[in-house]
Amino acid sequence: MKKKCIGIVGGIILLGEVLLLASCGVNSKEGIKEDVNTTTATQESISISTPSTSVPEVDLNVNDGEFSILTEDGAYMKNDNVYTIYQGGTYNLVGVLNGKIEVCVTSANASGIYDVTLELNGVTITYDKDSPIYILESTDTEISYDVEISAQNGTQNIINDLREKKSEEENLGEAAIYSEVDLKLKGKGELYVYGNYNNGIHTKDDLKIKNLTLVVNALNNAIKGNDSVTIESGSHTFISTGGDGIKTSNSSLSSKENQKGMVTLTGGDIQIFACCDGIDSAFDVVISDSVNLSIYTDTYSSYTEEVFDLSESTTLTSLSFPGGHGGGPGGGQGGPGGSEGNTDKSSHSAKGIKASNEINISGGNIYIKAYDDGIHANNDTLIESTNAYGNGIVNISGGEVIIEASDDGIHADTTINITDNAYINVKKSYEGIEANQIVFDGGTTYVYSTNDAVNAALCGSTLTPALYIKNGYVDLDCASGDTDTIDSNGNVYISGGVTVIKNRQQGTSSMTGGTLDVDYTVSITGGVLMSFGTWCSEANVTATKSSSSTLSSGTYTLKDSSGNEIITTTLSASYYGYRLFNKTNDSYTLYKDSSIVVSF
Numbered sequence: 001m002k003k004k005c006i007g008i009v010g011g012i013i014l015l016g017e018v019l020l021l022a023s024c025g026v027n028s029k030e031g032i033k034e035d036v037n038t039t040t041a042t043q044e045s046i047s048i049s050t051p052s053t054s055v056p057e058v059d060l061n062v063n064d065g066e067f068s069i070l071t072e073d074g075a076y077m078k079n080d081n082v083y084t085i086y087q088g089g090t091y092n093l094v095g096v097l098n099g100k101i102e103v104c105v106t107s108a109n110a111s112g113i114y115d116v117t118l119e120l121n122g123v124t125i126t127y128d129k130d131s132p133i134y135i136l137e138s139t140d141t142e143i144s145y146d147v148e149i150s151a152q153n154g155t156q157n158i159i160n161d162l163r164e165k166k167s168e169e170e171n172l173g174e175a176a177i178y179s180e181v182d183l184k185l186k187g188k189g190e191l192y193v194y195g196n197y198n199n200g201i202h203t204k205d206d207l208k209i210k211n212l213t214l215v216v217n218a219l220n221n222a223i224k225g226n227d228s229v230t231i232e233s234g235s236h237t238f239i240s241t242g243g244d245g246i247k248t249s250n251s252s253l254s255s256k257e258n259q260k261g262m263v264t265l266t267g268g269d270i271q272i273f274a275c276c277d278g279i280d281s282a283f284d285v286v287i288s289d290s291v292n293l294s295i296y297t298d299t300y301s302s303y304t305e306e307v308f309d310l311s312e313s314t315t316l317t318s319l320s321f322p323g324g325h326g327g328g329p330g331g332g333q334g335g336p337g338g339s340e341g342n343t344d345k346s347s348h349s350a351k352g353i354k355a356s357n358e359i360n361i362s363g364g365n366i367y368i369k370a371y372d373d374g375i376h377a378n379n380d381t382l383i384e385s386t387n388a389y390g391n392g393i394v395n396i397s398g399g400e401v402i403i404e405a406s407d408d409g410i411h412a413d414t415t416i417n418i419t420d421n422a423y424i425n426v427k428k429s430y431e432g433i434e435a436n437q438i439v440f441d442g443g444t445t446y447v448y449s450t451n452d453a454v455n456a457a458l459c460g461s462t463l464t465p466a467l468y469i470k471n472g473y474v475d476l477d478c479a480s481g482d483t484d485t486i487d488s489n490g491n492v493y494i495s496g497g498v499t500v501i502k503n504r505q506q507g508t509s510s511m512t513g514g515t516l517d518v519d520y521t522v523s524i525t526g527g528v529l530m531s532f533g534t535w536c537s538e539a540n541v542t543a544t545k546s547s548s549s550t551l552s553s554g555t556y557t558l559k560d561s562s563g564n565e566i567i568t569t570t571l572s573a574s575y576y577g578y579r580l581f582n583k584t585n586d587s588y589t590l591y592k593d594s595s596i597v598v599s600f
Contacts, residue, residue, distance in 0.1 A: 051294040051367050053271065053302075055237050056215050058192045062156050063124040067095035073109045074116070088113040088145060093123040100127050103135040105145045114138075114145035120157035120191065128162035131173025135203075137180045146182040151189030151212045163197035165219055175202035175224070183225075187212040199224050200238070210234055210268075217303075221247045222272070227260040231291070233267040241305045244280045245272035245295065251282040251356065252384035259283060259385055261356070265291045265364070273301035276348060278370070281355040283383065283390075287399065291364040298350035298371035300404075307348055342430040342451070345406040346371040352403070356381035357390035359412075361422070362398040374403035374426070379413035380460065391415075392459075394435070396422040396443070404428040409447065411435065413459045418443050418472065432476065436461035440497060441470040449478045453501075456488040464520070465490035469527060471497045475569060480504035484517040485533070491520045492539075496527040500569045503533030505576075514539075524581065528566060530558065530590075532575035543579035544600060551575045557591045 069076060074089025081099025085091060089109045093101070101118070108114050118133075125132040135147050151157050161176035176195045177183075183203040185191065188211055193200045195218030201207070207225030210232040216222040222238035223229060224247045238245045251261040261283030269292045272278045278295035279285055287293065298304055352368035353359055354376045368374040379392025392413030397420040403409045409426030410416060412435040418424060422443030426432045432447035434455040447453045453476035456465035467488050474497060476485050485501040486492060503515045514536035516522065522539050532551055552574050558566040566588070580600045582588060590597040 050369075051271070051292075053273075053294075053296070055239070055271075056190070056192075056213065056235075058156050058158060058190070058215070060124070060158060060160070063096055063122050063158065065095040067093075067097035067099075067123070069093055073111060073113070075107075075109070085116060088115050090117040090119060092119040092121050093125075094121045096124045098126050099132075100130055101125060101133045103133075103147060105138050105143060106140055107143075114143055115147070116145060117148045117150060119150050119152055120155065120187070120189065121152045122155040122157065124158040124160070126158075126160040126162050130163075131175060131178040132159050132161055133177045134173045135177075135179035135181055135183065144181075146184065147179060148184045148186060149177070149191070151185075151187035151191040151214075153188035155189040156192070157189060158192045158194075160194045161197045165196070166198045172197075175199035175218070177201045179203040179205070179207075182206045182208075184208045184210075185212060185214060186210050189213070191215070193217070195219060195222070199243075200240075203227075206230070208232070209236065215239075217241075219243070221245075222274070223247070224249070226250045227254070228262045228264070230262075230264045231266070231268050231270060235269045236271070238270070238272045238274075239301075239303045240272075240274045240276065241303050242275045242307050244276050245274040245278045247277075247280045248282045250384065262286065263355075265293060267291050270294070272296070273303045274298075275301065275304040275307055275350070277351045277354045278368070279353045279355075280349075280351075281357075282381075283355065283357045283385075285353055285355045285359045287359075287361045287366065288363040291366075293364060294367040295352045296369050297352060298346045298348075300369040300371055342407055345430070351376045352405070354378070355390075357383060358393045358395065361394075361396045361401065364399040366399060366401045368402070369404045371406045373408040373411045374405035374429070375401075375410045376408070377412040377414075393417070395419070396424060398422055401425070402427065406430065408432070408434045409449070411459075414461055415439065417441065418445055431455050432478075435459060436463055436465050437468075438466070439468045439470065440472050440474050440499075441468075442472040444473045446475045447477065450481075450483070451478065452484045452487040453478045454486045455484075456490055456492075458489060467492045469494045469497050469499050469529075471527075473497065473567065474499045476500065477502040477572075478504070481513060483513045484536070485515045485531075486517065488518045488520075490518075492516065492518050492522045494522075494524045494527055494529055498528040498567045499530070500567065501529070501531045501533075502569075502571065502575060504573055505534040526583075528558070529581065530556075530567065530569065530578075532571060532578055534576055535579060541581070544581050546577065546579040547598070548577045551578065551592075551597075554592050556597070559589050559591065561587045 070092040075087035076085040084102045086106050159176045176193045182205045190213040193216045198220045200216035200218030200222045202224040204226045206228045208230045211234045214236045217239040220243035222240045226249045248261045263281040264286045266289045272295045350372040352370040352374045359377050377392050377394045393415045394412040395417045400423045403426045408431045409429035410433045415437040416435040417439045419442040424445045426447040429449045432449040432453040436459040456467045485503045501515045505513045514534040515531040516539040517536045553571045557568045589599040
């Protein structure tokens with residue numbers, strides 16, 4: 001909600017009665033330090049670079065020779081160019097096959113094993129009538145088995161689905177590698193999968209991936225595990241020209257009472273190029289440990305072509321670069337990301353990471369360039385396991401998250417919690433961080449937006465919107481115009497941390513926008529707050545010292561009476577004035593470069 005803001009300018013620096021953060025020295029992994037003598041946190045001190053977008057390539061004719069299956073403990077039969085494995089065991093595949101590998105276990109091997117391992121030892125499998133690898137449930141309901149596909153060390157393996165693009169429902173495999181049972185991909189070799197019909201790799205159950213180098217190029221979803229997708233390690237490239245990069249679809253409980261629909265990333269190097277959503281989870285997305293993840297959606301993926309919605313028999317043409325490998329059935333349909341007034345975004349869902357319940361990030365290095373929201377958690381999707389709507393929560397407690405988004409940088413329908421050692425840099429956005437409840441309780445956060453940098457809004461919730469800044473370092477900036485650096489349709493509570501808010505509004509009393517726009521209450525009881533730019537009259541807090549002087553661009557540093565740096569921030573343009581609040585027993589000085597601006 002916009003209100004008139006006074007042109008007498010506002011910048012605020014508040015030092016609370018209890019200074020929870022004596023310094024904001026940080027590195028990108030450890031967040032705010034308590035030691036005031038540590039290196040000061042500045043956006044410029046963090047090394048931020050765009051990840052490489054190189055995609056591994058393979059010669060489609062790399063393998064030659066007659067196709068063969070070798071097994072010492074299993075059994076299969078051959079019918080023309082279709083090989084059917086019907087007994088548990090290990091099978092070594094080598095050579096070139098224009099045909100199909102079908103797995104349908106009906107008996108255990110001599111060791112009593114039902115599970116199947118397919119060792120890919122330099123094999124190329126192409127087929128134009130069904131999935132080149134099709135894994136079925138057993139025809140015996142008493143038999144349950146899993147399948148592993150292992151790319152052997154030093155080999156390049158190709159699975160190429162040559163069917164034409166899916167245009168109607170058919171009783172065929174939905175992907176180049178299609179499984180009706182739990183599927184694990186592993187090994188130390190390379191596997192290249194081309195899904196020209198629909199999906200690249202798709203299992204109706206759980207999909208686990210580790211160690212191997214995996215490249216998937218598909219018309220629809222590159223990777224789909226209906227019940228879950230877990231990636232532990234390896235080097236992976238997932239390309240979707242018309243759908244999602246990684247997708248789950250079920251949110252019920254398994255027979256063992258395990259929650260379905262999870263996407264879990266704990267390690268590996270993963271790059272995703274998606275026409276629609278980079279990751280679309282039916283329940284939670286969990287990212288932790290040492291994963292390196294980069295996501296490009298819609299226009300920002302050079303492979304994007306068109307979204308095809310099979311259920312509606314309509315084609316949505318997406319903004320795209322030339323290139324890619326054809327259109328495909330839609331994997332990421334749904335309404336646009338939703339900020340009113342923003343037209344420079346995708347006409348379909350093209351979010352970096354999307355979940356129907358929660359997104360939990362505690363580690364890893366994440367780069368997202370999305371033509372929609374960067375990170376988005378819904379609370380309007382019915383979860384099968386609870387028969388209730390999703391939580392709509394984003395929790396970021398660790399790792400490094402860099403976002404360039406055409407709509408919201410981070411959006412949650414309910415709550416966003418940024419805590420502990422999180423490092424977040426929303427380098428580009430329309431709305432930077434948006435939720436009904438927004439909590440900063442640690443970490444380091446930078447935001448630049450062309451509208452509101454932080455927006456506590458209704459977002460479909462019945463709760464009064466609120467922003468809480470309890471701890472951490474928060475640096476917010478937005479473009480000039482009808483913009484608010486902090487906009488709350490409810491309350492703002494600041495009790496700790498170090499916060500910098502900037503607004504490039506060249507304001508007068510007739511202008512709207514400013515550093516702090518709040519509908520109800522502003523409560524400031526602790527922490528450090530520095531505000532540069534037009535000050536909204538609704539933010540009714542009395543300044544100890546203020547000035548309407550223009551602050552020129554440059555580096556500004558706040559030091560305590562002992563000369564310790566509290567924070568350093570950079571003004572990239574001129575800002576109108578400041579207000580200073582000091583509720584501590586210490587004295588403070590604001591410097592521009594090495595010159596004193598004001599002491600208080």
